[in-house]
Amino acid sequence: MDKNKKPTFATVWLSGCSGCHMSFLDLDEALIEIANKVQLVYSPLIDIKEFPEQVTITLVEGAIANEEQLSMIKKVRTRTSILVALGDCAVTGNVTALRNTEIDGDKKVLKRAFIETSDINPQIPNEVSKLLKKVYPLHEKIPVDYYIPGCPPSPENILYFLTELLAEKSPQVEKRTKFG
């Protein structure tokens, strides 16, 4: 098969714990099967810096919590045909969005992480991207094509989803997975 004719595939990691990527890696030997059907073009698992111009399927883990992630996801959306919210953070905000329950939650998490729990030189870094006032699930900022809830979604469900999608069927994943 002509390698260039395979659908391109990317995974993106926003504000999440990487658990969804771990669950994806837990596909184990099924990864070889998937790898034969797609061309992996961008992922935290490989060393490519810039998100490619045209991607067929992108799995997105994590919620949108800072300005960099917001511009990143907008770029990903314009360059992706099928964008998938993978896991509860991307679908609902999940633990990442718990700071939304506090007034000035963005300032409070920074203070907690860099001042209160710091052993030496407590200071809030200014080199990192500015936190948004609130954390957003993907669909509140960009259109999402498929949702795979779960914290994390099980490898079986990710495999089912990708297998169906790559066979050009429309996966009915919502009855297999649950929040949490």
Add this chain to the structure above:
Amino acid sequence: MTNEPINLTIDNIKVTAKQDTTILEVAKQYGINIPTLCELEGLSSYSGCRLCLVEIRGSTKLFAACTTPVTSGMEITTNSDKLKEYRKITLSLLLSERTHICSVCVANGNCELQDLSNELGVDHVPFEREWTNHTLDSGHNFLVIDRNRCILCTRCIRVCQETEGAHTLDLKNRGKDAQITIDFDALWKNSSSCTSCRKCAKVCPTGAIYVDDDFISKTKDKNIANFLLKRRQL
């Protein structure tokens, strides 16, 4: 006259029912599943969750199956596409109203709200969430109430009043600000009426009221109200 059975149809199935029974009761007898959250056998019906809404031919209005009595010749639909869509919206609104984070909830895996979302195919919440920060009261020796996980089904209030007879729990405020209160807005540890019977934790469909340091799968008991009611009738 009053004891004459009633004939009606539910989802095109011809059924016979006694007078003064509700649509939900008849559906259950015939094995027709209507989703519910606030309804619990052995307690009075509240029709607050709006998940058991059904269509009755000849009316544009929707009816709560748990409180609508059957009448002769009714033609009831319980599972049309319209109802499925409405139930998904209702569940989404319940999920968006408070801070429901399954992954950090004690009831994860033992939650009726979570199970129903799964069953009815709610894979995301299309509304902006409220992210409430209501008070949590863990002052009681072993009972905890986290109002952020409450869906206001009032099962705890009804079981406390109707089965236990204590009426410790009640509602305060209205609309989205409505909350379960203990006595006259007291802390649980100061409650003079609570008998610490745990029935509220047993019937709570979510993780809003739970027993601290106990497996939630052992704590929950949906049949408790019905069981006690039947024992008392013996």
